[in-house]
Amino acid sequence: MFRIAPSLLSANFARLGEEVSNVVAAGADWIHFDVMDNHYVPNLTIGPLVCEAIRPVTTAPIDVHLMVRPVDRIIPDFAKAGANIITFHPEASEHIDRSLGLIRDSGCQAGLVFNPATPLHYLDHVMDKIDVVLLMSVNPGFGGQKFIPETLNKLRAARARLDAYEAETGRHILLEIDGGVKTDNIAEIARAGADTFVAGSAVFGAGKDADAHRYDSIIGSLRAELATVQA
Numbered sequence: 001m002f003r004i005a006p007s008l009l010s011a012n013f014a015r016l017g018e019e020v021s022n023v024v025a026a027g028a029d030w031i032h033f034d035v036m037d038n039h040y041v042p043n044l045t046i047g048p049l050v051c052e053a054i055r056p057v058t059t060a061p062i063d064v065h066l067m068v069r070p071v072d073r074i075i076p077d078f079a080k081a082g083a084n085i086i087t088f089h090p091e092a093s094e095h096i097d098r099s100l101g102l103i104r105d106s107g108c109q110a111g112l113v114f115n116p117a118t119p120l121h122y123l124d125h126v127m128d129k130i131d132v133v134l135l136m137s138v139n140p141g142f143g144g145q146k147f148i149p150e151t152l153n154k155l156r157a158a159r160a161r162l163d164a165y166e167a168e169t170g171r172h173i174l175l176e177i178d179g180g181v182k183t184d185n186i187a188e189i190a191r192a193g194a195d196t197f198v199a200g201s202a203v204f205g206a207g208k209d210a211d212a213h214r215y216d217s218i219i220g221s222l223r224a225e226l227a228t229v230q231a
């Protein structure tokens, strides 16, 4: 099963609730929520207050991607604000195992995020505490960047690793991709192993005026491309 997670980073912030309802009505599976701190990444976005504000608007899972350092003190705030999934960058955490535990203990699913040049070995020893692996296919901080093609090899390596883990334990870990996902590359990205697709500018760039019909059309096109791939 494939999941599409529009990234709010490219949404119209003046009409955020409406944007959330419209993309979910158009078939989005998750809402991707990018948290940037102007410290770990050179940009500043939204926090727990905004997460709390959109929570009543949808029952779709809110997928919080923390691009912040330090990580731990903000985790309980997002859990209280209604996040369902919380992911963070291992190099931004002092104690990766502890941060994953904090997320799980607060009732959310937990994941690690890998920048294009961050090695997958951060997964060693913590696989049992992970629900999602998120690979960045751009350097984090901004929407609208171009997909970095080398990410396809990294996806294949991550897929092999997660499949081997599932064969051994019976536990499925999601493999999410984020950055530069469009209708013309989503099928290739799925064939490389991703099952969950963050798309910011591809979705919201197509409907800056919060026109729900445009979201139907772009999410429909992304799904049509995915339908050509064996899940």
Ligand SMILES: O=C(CO)[C@@H](O)[C@H](O)COP(=O)(O)O
Pocket: 007, 009, 010, 032, 034, 065, 138, 139, 140, 141, 142, 143, 144, 145, 178, 179, 180, 181, 198, 199, 200, 201, 202
């Ligand atoms: O986390 C990030 C950027 O740091 C992403 O979620 C982007 O927001 C994806 O945007 P597009 O590349 O799809 O426009």
